[in-house]
Amino acid sequence: SELLARSLFACGISTILQTCMGSRLPLVQIPSFEYLVPAMMLSSHLSLSASTDRNGEALGCSHRVLPPVYHAFLLQVSGAVVVSGLVQLVLGVSGACGWTARRCGPMVLAPSLSIVGLSAYKEVAFFCSANWGVALLLVLLAITFSQHLGSCRLPCCAWLCARGGYVEPSVPTLRTFSVLLPFTGICIMCAILSHLRIPWDSLELATERLPWANSTVRSPWLRIPYPGEGGWPLLTPRALAVGTAMAVGGSVNSVGCYVLCGRLLRASRPPPEACNRGLCTEALGSLLAGLLGATGGTASSIANTCASSLTQAGSRLSVQVSALVCVALGMSPRLAGLLTHIPLVVHGGVLCVTYAVAVGTGISYFQYADIDSGRNIFIVGFTMFMALLVPRWLSTAPAHLATGWVPLDLLFLSLLMVPVFLTGFLSFFLENTVSG
Structure with a gap:
């Protein structure tokens, strides 16, 4: 929970900077998947080197040996996050991010945004596998509120106009809360089922054995994070390589998120200067996260951006309020640890709806290109196929x-x-x- 609190604190600060001085788009900053994959690669190499000595003989894995190794791994991952922040800062200050964004046409945006949603199907399926019935119920409620009842206006939410004294038509309440209401309702239902000891989560037995599952009660109520609290990041050659990969992957994700946000909110495409400023603010957030000891940098959230399309509530003020909440949770590890009790099936249901919007938005960019052209057909098919094939091959x-x-x-x-x-x-x- 303390690692989660540090990450929330850095994400809250980065979100405030992003909405005030960065791209000025209503973007929530989170540790994205682009930071998770390099960290897993680093973890696999460190665990392999730690399990054998110089002669190749296995070392004993006692409880007294594991904590120092685990702590050294966290410091190296934090070092990689610091490196990623420095690389992103260079890309933003030099203008490379804006230069690249200016040259991204429909044939770049269409497959890139589509693959954002398609590439996450394994993780989403794993989350939903805890209970497919609960996940489908959340998806059904979100679709009903945002699509079928999107124009429904509840009379109890109307208000009086200040001058004329007549009743102003209320906002489409169900569409505005089309993600929050199903999320809250399903969480309450899962809590009731767990309280009544009704088995519904097939992953509960596997996750309750993890050491972090029951560590919330030992966390303090108030602890303000500061740099070097758990040790300073280690800048090793492996951390430099992984940090560079984090920066490149996170930058590609962020540029796509800027374009996606403007598209979903029906605004103009962000100019190159806004992309450069946005990447610089994300770099500052990653630097802060690494110095605080977090295991992931900050990047714009695809899921939250797609949720704004469902709710049609693209307000910077609401994003800034959520950033303040993240900062408050970051200063209370006990409260931040409560977020770990949200069922995985709830996350899976929300991602089913939000990432589908990313896929659809990517497909919508085909209208700006000649899709009958053999050149364009090859570019789209080849890039999307290789993006799914190469990771599958390397993982095996x-x-x-x-x-x-x-x-x-x-x-x-x-x-x-x-x-x-x-x-x-x-x-x-x-x-x-x-050419073509």
Whole structure:
């Protein structure tokens, strides 16, 4: 819960900077999946080196040995997050982010945004596998409130006009709360089922054995995070390689999120200067997160951006309020730990609805391109197919990519395991090099 509190604190600060000085779009900052994959690559190499000694003999895995190894791993991941922040800051200050965004046409945005949602189906399916009935109920409620009853206006939510004294038509309440109401209702239902000891979560037995599952009660109520609290980040060659991959993957995700937000809110496309400022603020958030000891940097949230399309509530004020809530939770590890009790099936149901919007938005960009062109058909098909194929191949046989230097292996693996980077890189390269 303390790691979660540090991450929430950094995300809250980064969100405030993003909405006030960055891109000025209503974007919530979170640790995205683009930071998780490189961290997992680093974890696999560190665990392999820690489990064997110099002669290749297995070491004893006692409880007295594991904590120092685990602590060293966290410090290296924090070092990678700091490196990612520095690299992103260079990309933002130099204008490379805006230069790239200016040259991203429909044939780059369409497959990139589509693959954002398609590449997350495994994680979403795992979350929903806890109880598919509960997940489908949440999806059904969200669809009903946002689509079928989207124009429904509740009379109890009307208000009097200040001047004329007549009743002003209320806002479409069900659409505005089309994500919050199902989320809250399903959480309450799951809590009641758990209180009545009715088995409904097939993943509960597996997660309750984890050490963090019951650590909330030992966390303090108030602890203001500060740099170096759990040790200063370690800047090793492996951390430098993984941090560079984090920065590149996170930057691709952020640029796509800027365009996605403008598209969903029916606003103009963000100018290159706004993209540069937005990436700089995310870099500052990642630097803060790494110095605080968090295991993930800050990046714009695709899920929250897509949720604004369902609710049609793209307000910077509401995002800033949520940022203040994150800062408050970041200063209370006990309260932040309560977020870990949200059932995974609830996360899966919400992601089913929100990531579907990302896929649909990507497909909508095909209307601005000649999709009957053989060149465009090849670019879309090749980039999306390779973005799903290469990570699948490397996940089953990572030893096939071996250059002889571990940091370089980590850099390539961390980049090639991220479908968003593969789609963005391949589509950008083909769009700007293939004539037609």
